[in-house]
Amino acid sequence: MTDINSIPAAVSSTTDVLNSANSLLTSHRELLTYVRNSQRAHRRQLRALATAPNDLVNFPLIDSPAPSPLHSPPSSPQLAPRTRPQRQDLHPAKRARVARYANYIPEEETIRNDYSQRYVDSGEWPQNRVLGAEPSRRFEEYPKQQRLLSLKKESVDVHATPPFFLPFSHLSSLHPQKFDVILLDPPFSSSFGWDDLQALPVPSLAADPSFVFMWVGSGAGEGLERGREVLAKWGYRRCEDVVWVKTNNTTNRGPGTDPPTTSLLTRTKQHCLMGIRGTVRRSTDSWFVHCNVDTDVIIWEGDTADPMRKPPEMYTLIENFCLGTRRLELFGRARSSLRRGWVTVLTASDGAKVGEHARTAEGDAVHPWNKDSWEEATRHLASLAGGKCVVPNSQEIDALRPKSPMRSGNSGVSGGVGVAISGGVGVGVGSAGVGMNAVNMNADPNINMQHPRRPPSQNPMMVSPMMGMGMPMDMGMGIGNMMGMGMGNMGMMGMGNMGVMGMGDMPGAAFQWVGDGDRIWEDGMMAGMGMGNGMGMGNTGMGVGGPGMGMGIGNSRMGMGGMGMHGQWGQGYDGFQ
Numbered sequence: 001m002t003d004i005n006s007i008p009a010a011v012s013s014t015t016d017v018l019n020s021a022n023s024l025l026t027s028h029r030e031l032l033t034y035v036r037n038s039q040r041a042h043r044r045q046l047r048a049l050a051t052a053p054n055d056l057v058n059f060p061l062i063d064s065p066a067p068s069p070l071h072s073p074p075s076s077p078q079l080a081p082r083t084r085p086q087r088q089d090l091h092p093a094k095r096a097r098v099a100r101y102a103n104y105i106p107e108e109e110t111i112r113n114d115y116s117q118r119y120v121d122s123g124e125w126p127q128n129r130v131l132g133a134e135p136s137r138r139f140e141e142y143p144k145q146q147r148l149l150s151l152k153k154e155s156v157d158v159h160a161t162p163p164f165f166l167p168f169s170h171l172s173s174l175h176p177q178k179f180d181v182i183l184l185d186p187p188f189s190s191s192f193g194w195d196d197l198q199a200l201p202v203p204s205l206a207a208d209p210s211f212v213f214m215w216v217g218s219g220a221g222e223g224l225e226r227g228r229e230v231l232a233k234w235g236y237r238r239c240e241d242v243v244w245v246k247t248n249n250t251t252n253r254g255p256g257t258d259p260p261t262t263s264l265l266t267r268t269k270q271h272c273l274m275g276i277r278g279t280v281r282r283s284t285d286s287w288f289v290h291c292n293v294d295t296d297v298i299i300w301e302g303d304t305a306d307p308m309r310k311p312p313e314m315y316t317l318i319e320n321f322c323l324g325t326r327r328l329e330l331f332g333r334a335r336s337s338l339r340r341g342w343v344t345v346l347t348a349s350d351g352a353k354v355g356e357h358a359r360t361a362e363g364d365a366v367h368p369w370n371k372d373s374w375e376e377a378t379r380h381l382a383s384l385a386g387g388k389c390v391v392p393n394s395q396e397i398d399a400l401r402p403k404s405p406m407r408s409g410n411s412g413v414s415g416g417v418g419v420a421i422s423g424g425v426g427v428g429v430g431s432a433g434v435g436m437n438a439v440n441m442n443a444d445p446n447i448n449m450q451h452p453r454r455p456p457s458q459n460p461m462m463v464s465p466m467m468g469m470g471m472p473m474d475m476g477m478g479i480g481n482m483m484g485m486g487m488g489n490m491g492m493m494g495m496g497n498m499g500v501m502g503m504g505d506m507p508g509a510a511f512q513w514v515g516d517g518d519r520i521w522e523d524g525m526m527a528g529m530g531m532g533n534g535m536g537m538g539n540t541g542m543g544v545g546g547p548g549m550g551m552g553i554g555n556s557r558m559g560m561g562g563m564g565m566h567g568q569w570g571q572g573y574d575g576f577q
Contacts, residue, residue, distance in 0.1 A: 123253065164368070
């Protein structure tokens with residue numbers, strides 16, 4: 001019979017033995033790592049010798065210990081597909097979704113799923129269920145976007161240099177060429193770190209303006225912070241962050257089988273920092289960039305044959321965004337990176353893997369780097385684009401691509417005049433353009449100016465702001481002891497306030513709601529009378545009419561504007577280019 005008092009001592013003894021074993025294994029691993037790093041450092045020194053001792057250089061390193069096998073529980077059983085009856089009462093589009101998506105609920109027009117619970121039960125990542133993630137199915141319901149992407153692909157393919165490649169050891173042979181886009185996937189290892197990456201001659205290879213796209217990892221370590229530091233050292237400003245969200249449709253081994261990490265959450269993404277050098281304005285430099293054609297998220301399964309390979313869609317994203325034809329990739333792979341329109345600097349291990357008759361995945365013959373041939377091809381493309389090394393823009397592409405909003409402050413009526421009428425009406429008119437004008441209504445001191453009186457016959461919707469068009473050469477003016485007029489090169493606003501001691505009604509006018517509310521305009525003429533001050537405000541001038549009787553007169557072509565909520569301000573229209 002076991003003595004109960006001896007159990008704590010036995011447990012303590014077992015714990016001490018396990019802790020001692022773990023400490024010994026940790027020390028052993030640190031020793032192997034130190035020896036292995038020392039061997040690499042000594043080999044680098046030997047290779048730098050004039051006559052390197054190849055026997056010692058090629059001597060194998062200490063083998064890394066094989067990883068412990070992970071217990072893989074059986075995958076969840078596959079459920080038999082459920083057949084759903086045909087719903088003839090549905091719209092054809094809904095019937096198509098019912099046939100395609102098992103969880104589509106036509107009455108709710110949504111797809112039901114509990115992605116978190118599904119991950120717990122089956123190990124399937126939620127992003128596996130994102131619809132339209134494949135480029136072939138993307139924008140199925142947006143034919144204009146599909147047309148835009150098709151046109152841009154054709155244009156990029158036509159205006160592209162042949163694919164060139166060179167080993168990383170010949171990187172200096174690219175000097176003094178300049179590139180509009182540089183894509184990097186750094187091969188971080190014990191012999192290549194962030195300091196080695198920063199020492200690359202990227203600033204001397206980059207044009208001005210130019211962009212750099214650099215993969216920096218999942219965000220679990222220091223990649224995001226160090227990546228920004230390196231971009232700044234190269235003279236780039238970080239402007240975007242493209243994220244690759246990885247799926248596991250083919251690599252899922254069941255629940256609980258994701259590789260263990262030190263992070264708090266299961267990491268299923270990779271970050272690619274985007275930096276800009278020089279000045280590029282999205283609204284005016286459409287000859288060089290087309291913004292908002294793609295999103296900053298890429299969903300892709302990955303390549304089981306090359307786990308380090310990044311999404312091939314990244315090339316398309318870059319080509320759709322930047323129209324520059326001088327593109328460079330550093331640390332490319334011979335099997336997957338060679339591409340028409342790009343110069344690929346292969347990793348040290350891939351530099352000798354390109355055969356004499358190698359071709360890209362699209363079937364284009366690849367060529368070893370030749371500066372004269374590349375310059376000739378670049379000059380030819382520039383001659384087709386007005387002397388610039390860019391993909392020419394077509395009228396159809398320009399019509400389909402998303403446009404950038406104009407900067408604030410460019411609103412209003414070009415060449416307009418802001419005029420006030422002494423006694424109460426402010427009108428904004430101009431030669432062309434769209435504006436929104438409003439005035440305070442009745443010259444009655446007892447009326448709350450924030451809530452003007454509405455005539456009974458008026459539609460309640462007229463209280464909301466409406467657009468108005470300024471007609472050419474129409475102008476009203478205030479006449480009193482002094483005439484006040486405000487004029488500006490860009491008259492964006494006409495404003496007039498009623499005198500608080502106004503007298504009489506204000507019948508008619510080019511505004512459907514002026515006066516005592518019982519009368520409206522007559523043939524576009526307006527005649528208003530009231531005591532008080534009038535003020536006109538333009539962009540650069542202001543005039544104030546003195547006290548006295550004033551009358552505003554406008555012809556039959558005066559611009560019409562809707563009433564504002566409080567009837568005080570007129571605001572220009574901020575349009576899109």
